[in-house]
Amino acid sequence: MDKSLKNFYKKTRSERIDDLKEIGCFDDTLNIKADDIVFDHLIENYVTTFEVAMGVAPDFLIDGQTYHIPMATEEPSVIAGASHAAKIIKRNGGFKVESIQRRNIGQIIFKNVTDKASLVKYLNDHSKTWFDLAFKAHPKIHELGGGLVDFKVEEKAYDFVCFYAYINTLDAMGANTINTILESIATYITVDFHAEVLMSILSNLATESLITVSVTINPSHLKNSQVIAKDIEKAYLYASIDPYRAATHNKGIMNGITALMLATGNDTRSVEAQAHAYASITGQYLPLTKWVEKDSMLRGEITLPLAVGTVGGSMGTLPKVRLARKILGVNSALELMKVAASLGLAQNFAAIYALTTDGINKGHMRLHARNVAIEAGALEHQVQDVVNHLLEVKDITLETAKQFLNTL
Ligand SMILES: CC(C)(COP(=O)([O-])OP(=O)([O-])OC[C@H]1O[C@@H](n2cnc3c(N)ncnc32)[C@H](O)[C@@H]1OP(=O)([O-])[O-])[C@@H](O)C(=O)NCCC(=O)NCCSC(=O)C[C@@](C)(O)CC(=O)[O-]
Numbered sequence: 526m527d528k529s530l531k532n533f534y535k536k537t538r539s540e541r542i543d544d545l546k547e548i549g550c551f552d553d554t555l556n557i558k559a560d561d562i563v564f565d566h567l568i569e570n571y572v573t574t575f576e577v578a579m580g581v582a583p584d585f586l587i588d589g590q591t592y593h594i595p596m597a598t599e600e601p602s603v604i605a606g607a608s609h610a611a612k613i614i615k616r617n618g619g620f621k622v623e624s625i626q627r628r629n630i631g632q633i634i635f636k637n638v639t640d641k642a643s644l645v646k647y648l649n650d651h652s653k654t655w656f657d658l659a660f661k662a663h664p665k666i667h668e669l670g671g672g673l674v675d676f677k678v679e680e681k682a683y684d685f686v687c688f689y690a691y692i693n694t695l696d697a698m699g700a701n702t703i704n705t706i707l708e709s710i711a712t713y714i715t716v717d718f719h720a721e722v723l724m725s726i727l728s729n730l731a732t733e734s735l736i737t738v739s740v741t742i743n744p745s746h747l748k749n750s751q752v753i754a755k756d757i758e759k760a761y762l763y764a765s766i767d768p769y770r771a772a773t774h775n776k777g778i779m780n781g782i783t784a785l786m787l788a789t790g791n792d793t794r795s796v797e798a799q800a801h802a803y804a805s806i807t808g809q810y811l812p813l814t815k816w817v818e819k820d821s822m823l824r825g826e827i828t829l830p831l832a833v834g835t836v837g838g839s840m841g842t843l844p845k846v847r848l849a850r851k852i853l854g855v856n857s858a859l860e861l862m863k864v865a866a867s868l869g870l871a872q873n874f875a876a877i878y879a880l881t882t883d884g885i886n887k888g889h890m891r892l893h894a895r896n897v898a899i900e901a902g903a904l905e906h907q908v909q910d911v912v913n914h915l916l917e918v919k920d921i922t923l924e925t926a927k928q929f930l931n932t933l
Pocket residue numbers: 532534600601602603604605606607608609610612773774775776777778780872873875876877879880885887888889892
């Protein structure tokens with residue numbers, strides 16, 4: 526079956542849902558709000574829910590497979606931008622996963638170490654004990670094929686020593702799994718070696734869960750086709766020399782990734798921390814994507830850590846998260862990494878393509894104008910008239926929207 530969603534954004538909401546149902550990507554039983562009882566047990570001091578909108582960016586062709594990406598966001602034009610880029614990239618052969626690796630890192634940090642060398646030796650000499658303890662602490666993850674796979678010990682500045690544990694958490698983001706294993710090992714060491722543990726916790730600098738995705742685009746069908754590839758390359762180049770620009774460049778990437786993470790019930794703070802920490806790993810804050818013009822083609826690439834999950838946390842309890850998974854149709858954390866990285870690259874392409882051609886306001890403010898119309902009090906049948914007026918007078922402000930509404 527052709528699973529592409531044609532003219533998706535030109536349809537009404539109910540037509541979009543029908544389209545998703547037709548290709549088996551929608552389930553009415555999941556399109557409900559969770560009960561208060563779920564929320565009351567999800568967080569502390571629960572009083573109410575807080576909604577954002579979830580949309581779908583259709584037709585991402587990734588390694589020959591089509592994905593429709595659910596995105597939960599409050600920002601207009603993000604989903605339009607992703608859709609725009611996905612369409613262009615599909616025409617150019619789609620996204621290609623260049624490399625992918627996945628295991629997580631945990632840290633046991635020792636304090637007040639007076640003899641660093643002997644603690645390091647003790648930790649290195651008892652490797653079997655750490656693997657046995659890890660198994661006992663979390664048999665399930667080891668039975669599933671994951672668990673502790675390696676470790677490394679480092680003397681640190683001051684009187685610190687760090688035990689780095691490399692743990693395969695399979696399809697889970699893994700924080701709870703890692704912390705359980707770390708705390709068990711740390712408790713044993715405290716008793717057996719009388720070492721003082723400062724803390725045991727996973728690291729969000731997930732350098733062992735890196736993914737690289739690339740695209741190659743023929744610029745001949747893009748706006749400003751003579752210079753666009755060079756300009757997009759320059760946009761990357763400038764971001765690589767100026768952290769003030771790189772921060773915005775990367776924010777544009779995370780517009781997409783964070784929206785997907787929120788929709789799929791992943792920990793958005795962890796994924797943001799991973800991305801920005803990795804962007805500064807060389808000591809200079811750098812862009813997470815790279816664009817180069819070569820042989821009259823534009824080649825884009827993104828590399829970033831994505832320690833994400835498809836099980837665990839609140840994923841099993843929230844119906845809208847399960848709906849997002851139904852729409853997306855990924856079966857493993859590795860597959861989610863591929864989609865998220867592709868979305869980040871697409872979002873970056875959309876933003877710098879707009880920035881180096883029409884400017885950001887044309888597309889963004891056109892879509893933001895609908896928001897302004899609603900805020901001004903427009904009824905559904907008035908929204909388009911108010912938007913048209915705001916665009917015509919080139920003044921997308923609440924005041925102008927209110928004044929126009931008074932004349933209707
Ligand atoms: C907004 C567009 C796509 C317009 O782009 P355009 O070329 O003016 O629009 P178009 O009407 O010709 O439509 C082109 C395609 O966009 C999609 N599209 C068009 N409209 C919609 C819509 N309503 N809903 C869903 N999809 C839409 C759709 O795929 C459409 O193809 P078609 O099907 O018509 O052949 C473009 O200007 C764009 O991508 N802008 C960038 C959007 C963006 O990045 N927004 C984030 C907010 S700004 C920010 O936070 C990040 C930033 C920018 O600071 C990052 C950075 O600096 O690097």
